[in-house]
Amino acid sequence: MKSPLYEHDFLLWSEQQAAVLRTGNLAALDTEGLLEELEDMAKKRKEALQTLMRNILAHLLRLQFSTAIGPPAGWVDEIDNLRDQAETKIEDTPSLTHYAQGLFEKAWPQALRAADKSFARHGEKAVLPKECPYTLAQVLDHDFYPESPEHL
Numbered sequence: 001m002k003s004p005l006y007e008h009d010f011l012l013w014s015e016q017q018a019a020v021l022r023t024g025n026l027a028a029l030d031t032e033g034l035l036e037e038l039e040d041m042a043k044k045r046k047e048a049l050q051t052l053m054r055n056i057l058a059h060l061l062r063l064q065f066s067t068a069i070g071p072p073a074g075w076v077d078e079i080d081n082l083r084d085q086a087e088t089k090i091e092d093t094p095s096l097t098h099y100a101q102g103l104f105e106k107a108w109p110q111a112l113r114a115a116d117k118s119f120a121r122h123g124e125k126a127v128l129p130k131e132c133p134y135t136l137a138q139v140l141d142h143d144f145y146p147e148s149p150e151h152l
Contacts, residue, residue, distance in 0.1 A: 001032060002030060002032045002033040002036070003030040003033055005030075006030060006033040013030070013033065017029060017030060017033070017034060045089070045093050045096060046096065046099055046103060048089060049086060049089050049090070049096055049099070049100065049103050050103040050104075050106055050107050051107075052082050052085050052086040052089065053086065053103060053104050053107035053111075053136075053139060054107040054110045054111045054114065055078075055082050055111070055114075056079055056082045056083060056086065056111075056139050056140075057107055057108060057111030057112075057115075057132070057134065057139060058111040058112075058114040058115045058118070059075050059078055059079045059082070060079065060134060060139070060145070060146050061111065061112070061115035061126075061128060062075055062115055062118060062119075063075050063076065063079070063145060063146060063147070064133075064146035064147055065115070065119075065126040065127070065128055066119070066124060066126065067124050067125065067126060068122075068124065076145070079145070080142065083140060083141075083142050086140055087140070087142075090140075100136060101136055104136045104139065108132045112128060112130075115128060116128055133146070134146070
């Protein structure tokens with residue numbers, strides 16, 4: 001059973017669990033709370049990579065399908081920034097590569113929805129593909145852009 005402190009004051013609970021671990025008194029650990037936190041930490045790392053992929057995909061769609069004259073250079077900068085963040089996440093947690101394809105597939109409908117709403121907000125009538133036109137490798141590739149515009 002989780003300690004009531006876990007629900008009431010997470011910071012204090014965390015500090016107490018660290019102190020218990022340092023003393024080696026494993027019987028005093030809130031194992032249920034610790035297990036929940038470890039599982040949640042793993043979930044958050046996966047969600048973070050999925051969010052980065054969603055944002056990269058949405059920006060790639062905006063870059064490729066925008067009808068605006070000369071897409072903003074900020075989109076390219078943002079794609080580069082997001083790719084750097086994704087690369088760092090994967091380098092810091094190499095096992096994320098095992099989940100990357102699944103996260104990419106979950107990110108696609110989210111990105112499509114985000115790009116569609118963005119175009120609508122800006123009065124653009126973009127026809128977006130139903131299936132993802134990019135591969136996971138392209139999304140993470142620092143040199144890939146859906147077109148080769150001169151402004152890149």
